[in-house]
Amino acid sequence: MTIVSQEVEKRGTNPYTFDEFVSKRENLDWYKDEPFLQKAVKHFTGKDFEEINKNVLALSPKVSSKWNRLAETVARPEVRPYMLHYDAFNHRIDRIVRPHEAHILEQSVFGEGLFSNKINPWESFTKRMIIHQLGEAGVTCPLTCTHGLVALLDQFPNPDIPELQEILMHTKEGIDGEFAIGAQFMSEIQGGSDLPANMLEAVQDGKHFRLYGNKFFCSAAHADYAVVTAKIAGSDKVSTFIVPAWLPGNKEKEIRNGYTINRIKWKMGTAELPTAEIQYNGALAYPIAPANKGIAVAVGIVLTLSRLEIGIACAGFMLRASREAHLYADFRKVFGKKVHEFPLAASKLRQIEQAAKRTTAGAFKIYDLFLKLEQPLNPGISTDKPLELRKQLFNLRELVLLQKICATSEGADVLREAISVFAGHGVMEEFSSLPRIFRDVVVNEQWEGPRNLLLTQIYRDIQRVSEWYSPAEFVASILQGASQEEINKFSSQLEDLLQRPVLGDVSDASIMAASEWDTFCSAFFKAYQEIARAEVEK
Structure with missing residues (x-):
């Protein structure tokens, strides 16, 4: 080849490559390479740290590499779940078709037995925070629902x-x-959130019930068992039931338990997760918990755990966003300097990192309170409990609600800012997982009670307990460790707002x-998170 032809061949060729960045990102360990997360684990787990740390270190490389690749494959639009209503012989089967990779990932995640009696609760918590960094991936909502x-x-x-004991063993310990x-x-x-308006009817059939009617938003529609709320025929109050997807021996035959799946929703996020409309036509249902206490049971136990998990998920999302944004900002050069060498970019990176740390520390601190309390999951707070315990249970209730609305809102902001660090490449779905996780955060903001509903609930809760738990005492308890000046500021604001027509x-x-009120709740919860962050870093 002549010199001239070689020059022609090189003409128009761009030697730029992302290989260095991609290689570093692919080799990250989402626990080992996350010092703040390790600090939080050490701070909160005490004498159990060594064992928990060892077990999490063993899992993390799988999540960071193999499971992450599976999650990215499952997220591709061409393999999203779809319905196959009939088989070749005209039998109604309502099969939810998902890619092979989704089944592998699901079996791997659930195979960890994260809710088994054999696993330390803090180990489960930390592993779940790392798993949430995958985004929804078709597994984290089912994981959360299974917990409830x-x-x-x-x-x-x-x-x-x-049958209820068998279901418990199947979900908790595996069979x-x-x-x-x-x-x-x-x-x-x-x-959606107006559970008293439920119209699904439960008709008694011996010890069991049969369900008739429609549920309109059913996430994890492929699940083996579902917690379903319905009104017992002749009652105007909601009860709770466990409904198997298939009766014994029928899963292999694809004969569903007296219900049909009308369609799968087309959602802006959590797209790998089949969310469906379900029509019950006499499905066998097992009653659980006191009859006509379904709302208290659903909110006090099932939704509380889901809301708590959303906060854990947001911490995971932000940790990943911060880690990858910093990695790219240290790699990418523009106008002769690395991205993080520009003050505006450096400022955004610092904000992202601080938000991730605050949210992580706050999630740990709330879970620590959850583990320390006696029966933290309650269909309401009993007045028979000692006053100090009642106050701590109330603190937990409000912190879970505050975390849910604040972490999801800030999570969307953090993901958007992290995407902007990548500039144009940030919106390229094959370049980064952050756009997908951003959409998941926005969906999580709506699940289990949207912002306005929960802000209303918090306001009513504080008003309702004021006779035995004053607003000033509540603020001082939540912000224990803050300066007296800060406690006085928030106490004064809360007392003033409780006299204003917030719900008028x-x-x-x-x-x-x-x-x-909206602004107050965000600032108040960030102050709590900041105390938690300082405790971890001291």
């Missing part, structure tokens, strides 16, 4: 219905190495008060 189902079965054993998947179907078309009729005054 297990807690419900644990709290309300019923020897008269042996022959297979762990079942749980779901929760509560929302109906007339009111719409007017200029009520709109202003409602806006200030």
